[in-house]
Amino acid sequence: TLATGAHPSHHGMVGNLWFDRETGVVTYNVEDSRYRLLSAGADVDEDAEIDPTQRAANTEGRSPAAILVSTFSDELRSSNGGRSKAIGVSVKDRGAITLAGHAGTAYWFSKAGSEFVTSNYYLEQYPEWVNAWNLKQLPQRYANTAWELSNDPGSYLFGASDDREWETDVAGFGRVFPHAYGDGTSPYFTTWLTLSPAGDELVLDFARAAVTGEKLGQSGHTDFLAVSFSSTDYVGHVFGPSSLEAEENILRLDRTLAELFRFVDEQVGLEHTLIVLSADHGGPDSPGYLNSLKIPAGYIDPEAWDREAAIERIKNRFGIEGKLIEQYAHPYLYLSSEVTGNSGIDRNALEAAIVNELSKFEGVSLAVSSAALREGDVPDTALYRSVLNNFHSKRSGDIYIVFEPNWFINDFDGLTVAATHGSPWQYDTYVPIVFAGAGLEPKTIDRRVFTTDIAPTLSAYLRIKPPSGAQGNVLREVLD
Numbered sequence: 001t002l003a004t005g006a007h008p009s010h011h012g013m014v015g016n017l018w019f020d021r022e023t024g025v026v027t028y029n030v031e032d033s034r035y036r037l038l039s040a041g042a043d044v045d046e047d048a049e050i051d052p053t054q055r056a057a058n059t060e061g062r063s064p065a066a067i068l069v070s071t072f073s074d075e076l077r078s079s080n081g082g083r084s085k086a087i088g089v090s091v092k093d094r095g096a097i098t099l100a101g102h103a104g105t106a107y108w109f110s111k112a113g114s115e116f117v118t119s120n121y122y123l124e125q126y127p128e129w130v131n132a133w134n135l136k137q138l139p140q141r142y143a144n145t146a147w148e149l150s151n152d153p154g155s156y157l158f159g160a161s162d163d164r165e166w167e168t169d170v171a172g173f174g175r176v177f178p179h180a181y182g183d184g185t186s187p188y189f190t191t192w193l194t195l196s197p198a199g200d201e202l203v204l205d206f207a208r209a210a211v212t213g214e215k216l217g218q219s220g221h222t223d224f225l226a227v228s229f230s231s232t233d234y235v236g237h238v239f240g241p242s243s244l245e246a247e248e249n250i251l252r253l254d255r256t257l258a259e260l261f262r263f264v265d266e267q268v269g270l271e272h273t274l275i276v277l278s279a280d281h282g283g284p285d286s287p288g289y290l291n292s293l294k295i296p297a298g299y300i301d302p303e304a305w306d307r308e309a310a311i312e313r314i315k316n317r318f319g320i321e322g323k324l325i326e327q328y329a330h331p332y333l334y335l336s337s338e339v340t341g342n343s344g345i346d347r348n349a350l351e352a353a354i355v356n357e358l359s360k361f362e363g364v365s366l367a368v369s370s371a372a373l374r375e376g377d378v379p380d381t382a383l384y385r386s387v388l389n390n391f392h393s394k395r396s397g398d399i400y401i402v403f404e405p406n407w408f409i410n411d412f413d414g415l416t417v418a419a420t421h422g423s424p425w426q427y428d429t430y431v432p433i434v435f436a437g438a439g440l441e442p443k444t445i446d447r448r449v450f451t452t453d454i455a456p457t458l459s460a461y462l463r464i465k466p467p468s469g470a471q472g473n474v475l476r477e478v479l480d
Helices: 072-078 093-100 128-135 138-142 189-194 197-213 231-239 244-267 287-292 307-318 347-358 370-375 382-390 451-462
Strands: 017-020 025-028 086-090 105-110 115-117 145-147 179-182 224-228 274-277 325-329 332-335 364-369 399-403 434-437
Touching: 017 325, 017 332, 072 086, 072 224, 072 451, 086 093, 086 197, 093 105, 093 224, 105 197, 115 128, 128 197, 138 189, 138 197, 179 189, 189 197, 197 224, 197 231, 197 244, 231 244, 274 451, 307 347, 332 347, 347 364, 347 370, 347 399, 364 370, 364 382, 370 399, 382 399
Parallel strands: 086 105, 086 224
Antiparallel strands: 017 025, 105 115, 145 179, 274 434, 325 332, 332 399, 364 399
16 A cells, blocks of 8 residues: 555455465465575475464465556656666565565565575566675674663663563563574574564665665666565564563664664765655554553454354355355455355345354454445445455455454464554554655644555655556645
């Protein structure tokens, strides 16, 4: 959405994962078997990978092919015959690929290979500056060190709350400071780096190498550097937003951003640079923290639901034999091919019956059938509009499930997390949007704006076409 100015209903990326009805398997949104990684041994290590969406990929190949509309970087490069350069950098493959778009070049950190990689969708071989960076083996500088607090614990908001029972100890990384990285030989070493400010620091160092290696900002044409600092996401999942780890991570991220801006100012000049800062999502707090303040919240355990009885009632009513449900890929429930391929079943009535049963389960606020979404047969409220914005007829499931505010599933294929995101509630969509540099005068805007506004605003700023599916508005304050 940041890259396209469009909602998932238009750009097609309805989640990190979705169930592909044609192949019959769950698909990771940037996987593509046609394009191999340029580095051998850089694929996901299934034994050590904790990111369930990356682990679900069926191939090591990666590309932006699943993005169904153009991105800002696509329009920038096509506006001048490809003279502009567009580089995306992130710890996560999906973070770099979506921002680089179809026409840019994406680089991401391979935890298995302990280096930054790309696929042959983008390049046939690495530029020399990439090889030089990887040869430095900078991740190893964290071996035999630890993630420690920058200041005295008493100076932090959560300084007295270092060890919370809902925090996750990932493979021995611990729940209290200092978090030791070990001697660098553990299969989880690079994972631990990404669960801390070290992940963003590696991204920063690689981004600096990209600026100098690609000579960004030196050609007379506008270049685009998109940097996704994703350790904040991992820290939030593992320790929770209101944790000492999250507080320390934000402090360190602030310093990382300051160093990036200092470097760009030195190389290009901030007066020649437009900075945009935002996020792809917000998130709820950990239920344990909210409960301590008497705020209702909790984890949802679908295993505790009386699912079998509900399924039997539906199967008996509609004469269904065999499997009813194929897959749940958040936030969608997918019906089995045995059901969807049976022309004798009234699909609209079946989906309505499932919605009725789901609505009885603890923690479910809303369930909406794809038939209702496809036909627009839903109330015109903010919540339903958010659900519609995510619905893509070819990729979305048969039932969209919305959990109660501050309630969510926290079991990711065996990894229990403190908090997660992916709902239409306000906390998941409340993010900063900051434009700075390039001579902009400081302002604070208190009207409601949207992340879909960023790409159209950048396009208007450069007087180029907006991305093909863009739905947002131009933020006039940036242009005036």
